[in-house]
Amino acid sequence: MGHDTQVQAKSKKQYEYDRHHNAVHMRKQVINFAIMIFLTFLAFAVVVADFSAYFIKPVILLLAGVQVVLQLYSFMHMDDKKASHMGVISTFVWFGAVIAFTMFLTFLTIIWW
């Protein structure tokens, strides 16, 4: 059983590869963060601009949906294909989302007062 922790010194090549990888990753994070801020700004903007409610509601919901996906894939690392069991995790997340959406649809359509 491999319970001993092995410590390995990084080679120069490995170090440079990691450095480059981290830089790319950081750039992606910052870009996504900027997109998030922009989307949030848009959401506030359509409200402040006082458009028709029939325009504001779907647009805000759409933006929210986009943000959720962005959050999941970039900040919560679901885009990290190499992480273990990512396929299983995606399946569970999206299956849960589909079920939750069905309930949401139900409560809006076939429950009446």
Add this chain to the structure above:
Amino acid sequence: MSSAAVTNKKGFGATLWDYLTTVDHKKLGVMYLFAGTLFFAIAGFEALLMRLQLMIPNNDFVSAGTFNELLTMHGTTMLFLAATPLLFGFMNAIVPLQIGARDVAFPFLNSLGFWLFFLGALFLHLSFFLGGAPDAGWTNYASLALYSPGHGIDFYVLGLQISGAGTLISGINFIVTIITMRAPGMTFMRMPLFTWTSLISSALILFAFPPLTVGLFLMLVDRMFEANFFDHTMGGNTIIWEHLFWIFGHPEVYILVLPAFGLFSEIIPVFARKRLFGYSSMVFATILIGFLGFMVWAHHMFTTGLGATANAIFAVATMAIAVPTGMKVFNWIMTIWGGSVKVTVPMLYALGFIPSFVAGGVTGVMQAAAPLDYQLHDSYFIVAHFHYVIVGGIVTAIFGSMHFYWPIMFNRALSEKLGVWTFWIFFIGFHCTFFIQHFLGLMGMPRRVFTFQADQGWDLFNFISSIGAILMAIGVILLVINIIITAKSKPLNCRDYWGDGRSLEWAIKTPVPFYNFKQTPLVRGYDPYWLEKHEGNKEGMIYAEPLGDIHMPNNSILPLVMSIGTFVAAFGALYHPDGKAWAIPVLILGLAITVGAMIVRSVKDDLGFHVHVEEVIATEEHLYGKGGNK
């Protein structure tokens, strides 16, 4: 503990302490099995009382109120506290062995799940002695439940909340176990069908129990703090409970029946002595049933007036489930077809299961047709249908698997002779009880009535049905006698009791040591044990690692303490609306016990212990004699 495994005899106190603190999946499996059997017997007894009441018209054996309590507790106990733990018992005992794991992913949570279930169940059953059991049916529809006097419904809500938390914890545990703890080479498409169905059923638990929790919580605040979620006179809506309940309740049926399918998919190939026909289509069908199971809940509510469109959608979705289920049935038949069939007791149950379950499925499709459902709704036809599915599908699976897996779980074999008697008496009793109820339903007898008037053409059929119930009771008593006799029989100390085992659990010699595999096995294909046997491997498996120290979890009393905390807190919550002065302190005390135990668990590092190579060798020699597991 490591040293305890080698010592043989222990005093009663030490054994009790061992079971109270155990985190071993095999012991928890046994505990689930016995707790489940206990509640199965209680709920079966309730059913028997109901059938005795309905044996003759205008009977006054039990009162109307008692009858309501009996029917509610029968349904609730059978589904939540008998079928679920019995299947969890097999999942605990067998799944880690099938995938080549030493234990489940979270042994501590496994124990917590059991104790929450058990104390929740105990709490629910205390209602009989503390002013009346719940009496609004197992579905507990809000329009009835909100106005039920006494504490019955509060017991239902709090008891199920606690035991539901246990089930949810166990479900998550099994998902993680099956995904992450498989032995090298045990790919998803090499997993035995029981492991697959356990995985899908655990996933259904994960998604289905939260709606129930929400529903129960809303019911709790409605009853105790006069919120009005379900009270239409105050702007609430009673239909919301029905939706929340059935969004949970329909997947719950599949949570129970999928592991039953899995168990039969294990039994049938072993006794047909053929590879399971259509393995990949079986897996696909399981996943599809799991998915569709979430899309059909409103077929329980066709008559609430959802409207033609919603009814049509849910009717078609419901009928679609017949397709993957049909695939499974044909695959089982094709597995038996041309096999060299050995008709043992487990195989008898499997052979009895197929036609019974198909009958239940066919009546299910009948009810899926919304217009016909208006006729059948709330009649005995429904009662007959779901008993065909649950008794014909799940109970036969549990009884059959008891015989099938007893050698692995207890190192003893249940008597075949008594088993055959049990099967026939139970099977005939079952059809006698429920087949005729279809016709009672079509003749207009409503379900959940405590008595009926004579000369409506129902007298004879009800009498026959009650005779069948007595036969079923005799069958169950025979099974219990069989278990008691077997406890006294000689240990088997063998591998592959049935001689035709295929998956990994049969490769281990019984009694299974507490660490399961002395070396993690290497899986080279589907049906790994069969594969190794055919290549002449006497040990039944090849290993993925050399013999080394084994890391095992420590036992802990904390899960029991945590569960007792919630149990105490539930009493506080229950009596609070009565204005009892001690209610709030008791509630706080209970929660303090639970949170305190959680803090202890978090602060104190528990890294488990290592079983050293010498101890492993000593254990093996102690269990199997010189040379160990060879």
